[in-house]
Amino acid sequence: MSTSTATTDVPFLDLVTPHVELEEELTRVFQEALRTAHFVGGAAVEAFEETFASFCGAAHTVGVSNGTDALLFALVASGVRAGDVVVTVPHTFIATTEAIAHAGALAEFVDVDERTYNMDPGKLRAYLEACGRDPSGRLVSKRSGRPVTAVVPVHLYGQTADMDRILALADQFGLIVIEDACQAHGARYLSRGGDNWRTAGSMGRAAAFSFYPGKNLGACGEAGAVTTNDPDVAARVRKLRDHGQARKYYHDVEGYNGRLDAIQAGILHAKLRHVSEWNAQRRERADHYNRLLAPMPGIVTPYEPSWSHAVYHLYVVRTADRDGLIAHLAGAGIGTGIHYPIPLHLQQAYRSLSYKAGDFPVAERVAAEIVSLPMYPQLTAAQQDRVVSEIRRFV
Ligand SMILES: Cc1ncc(COP(=O)(O)O)c(C=O)c1O
Incomplete structure (x- = not known):
């Protein structure tokens, strides 16, 4: 057993170094906000929205308060109504x-x-084929009898879901697709139909991004965005984030206080200039891990299909004695994470949904075996080699 250290030699995440590196640029954002007193909305938000839309290859970006609100606004603005069923995966963040x-x-x-x-498109197909139709011809869930109107594929860990197959099924069954792109800034997908690379956030009716600090593009606080190619969806999200108003004190609908503040927008805009380079560095780190870990018995490295260009928000391996490995690495001063230990259908919060163990065997198996290793652009090859040599000692 390696010697136990109080400090973490290889932290799971390093949020200090990138901010120290950009200190001058980021300080200017604060100074500008203090000198103009533009704190909410305004030019900084609009400038970021425009640049992020083009980064994603989407026509519109609407900056909002966080990724959870981005998903909520994207769903509502795209036409999901109270009482509808929305199909998603149990292996995601709540x-x-x-x-x-x-x-x-x-x-x-x-x-x-x-x-x-x-999301396994074959499982989505089976779910949809098991649905019925109500007297008005609407697709209804076999499980709840409620109308099924939307599907939310999650681009987990920085890799897109298999969107061609999901979009084709959504088209066939008349469903809205909202991408949960909260972990996938800049991830790309090779659309076989058009044979072109499409970017996360440009493929569904709308998509949601989180800019939580640890994300590939992270704010210095809370922030999020909705992207869409549909101008009506964008206009509805703009209203929803701002108390349902397009003109001050004329409220067309009831909305939310869900705006992106100007300081976060300025910070995101400054960082966005670096994201492609950071994503490339994440991919290099993933390659380095893969080279060393893939041949190791007892370790399953991430699978990147030929149609995927992943941006490795997380680098997740699978191993039978996951908890033992985490404890061993912690003893050696190496930080890890589990994303996520309990699939949503088995969470206490969703007891009322009446799912049970065994309902989603893949998600359950994966949740029991995954461990996220340190992964960030500033991670050095020497740090990675230490992580790998400790894994080798354990397995
Ligand atoms: C897959 C996924 N969806 C949604 C969210 C929510 O984003 P936020 O924390 O900004 O509300 C996150 C954030 O961690 C996420 O990872």
Whole structure:
């Protein structure tokens, strides 16, 4: 057993170094806000929105308060109504289903793929084919009898779901697609139909991004955005984030206080200039891990299909004795995470949905075996080699 250290030699995440590196640029954002007193909305927000839309290859970006609100606004603005069913995966962060519930809808799950950990289109097809039709011809869930109107694929860990197959099914069954792109800034997907690379956030009716500090593009606080190619969806999100008004004190609908503040927008705009380079560095770190870990018995490295260009928000491996490995690495001063230990259908918060163990066997198996290793642009090859040598000692 390696010697136990009080300090973490290889932290799971390093949020200090990138901010120290950009201190001058970021300080200017604060100075500008102090000198102009433009704190909410205004030119800084608009400038960021325009640049982020073009980064994603989407026509519109609407900056909002966080990723959870981005999902909520995207769902509501795209036409999801109270009482609808929205289909998603159990292997994701709870914000995905919180947003569905906050829209008044009911989340129902389909299992994930054993290798990509994202929505399995075959399972989505089976779910949809099992649905019935109500007297007015609407698709209704076999499980709840409620109308099924939308699907939320999650681009987990920085890799897109298999969107061609999901979009084709959504088209066939008349469903709205909202991408949960909260972990996938700049991830790309090779659309076989058009044979072109599409960027996360440009493929569904709308998409939600989180700029929580640890994300590939992170704010210095809370922030999020909705992207869409549909100008009507964008206009509705703009209203929803600002108390339902397009003109001050003329409220067309009831909305939310869900705006992006100008300081966060300025910070995001400054950082956005670096994201492609940071994503490339994450991919290099992933390659380095893959080279060393893939041949190791007992470790399953991430699977990146030929149609995917992942941006490794997280680098997640699978191993039978996950808890033992985490304890060993912690003893060696190496930080890890689990994303996520309990699939949503088995969470206490969703007891009322009446799912049970065994309903989504892939998600359950994956949740029991995954561990996220340190992954960030500033991670050095020497640090990675230490992580790998400790894993080798353990397995
Ligand atoms: C997959 C996923 N969806 C939604 C969210 C919610 O984003 P936020 O924390 O900005 O509300 C997150 C954030 O961690 C996420 O990882």
